[in-house]
Amino acid sequence: MGRIIALTNSKGGVGKSTVAVHLAAWCAGQGRSTALVDADAQGASSQWLHEAAPDIALFRLQTPDEILDQVPQLAAQFDVLVIDGPAGLSEVTRAVLLVAHLALLPCGPSVLDLRAVQEAIRVVGQAQRIRGGPPQAALVPNKLQVQYRLTQEFLAAVPTLGVPVLSGLRLRQAYADAVGQGTLVWRLGPRGLAATEELSRLFEELSLHEHETHDEPSVANE
Ligand SMILES: Nc1ncnc2c1ncn2[C@@H]1O[C@H](COP(=O)(O)OP(=O)(O)OP(=O)(O)O)[C@@H](O)[C@H]1O
């Protein structure tokens, strides 16, 4: 069975689709058979990936039933399934958490974002109790501005959340450009270089995470 990695959070605009599209393209680029499941009714990530990497399989699953029935079948056909979840802790998000192996929680660097991710972590905990273990969960700090007090306060607070913290992504124009142009940051040339490097670091951490038996936090300090 392939690995099912879901992007979820209770808050919108935190980078779920940005990470989902790049992760799917990165896994495919590594030679792993990969599909993106777009579970968000907005369909943003399936449109984006269709433009950026038309060879990658795309599935739009919009209801809890579709997710619970079809994701396990799809996971039997691919090495990696990336699920882009909707914003919020709807029944769709809860269904996604019942099938995923790993839930990545992108989170912006503010107190409001921290509160939102705490709610998401609580719902991940419900799924873990129901399933007697999975999904693993990890926070992906996003839109970091390292010189800013808010970002520093955020990074100081995240270890208390009780989930591992992966390498963060800085606030960078390249991410907005990539979606605007229907492409990927590593195709933007020199202006996409820094984003490419930090995404690669994040994705490499994920494969480490796959083999971990204990959830040791690995906070990225810049
Ligand atoms: N690190 C970043 N730096 C700059 N812009 C970013 C970054 N990450 C995401 N963005 C931008 O923020 C916006 C929201 O990102 P994205 O669509 O990935 O979030 P989302 O969580 O999927 O949102 P939604 O809840 O609406 O589905 C997009 O315009 C995206 O280009």
Ligand SMILES: [Mg+2]
């Ligand atoms: Mg999205």
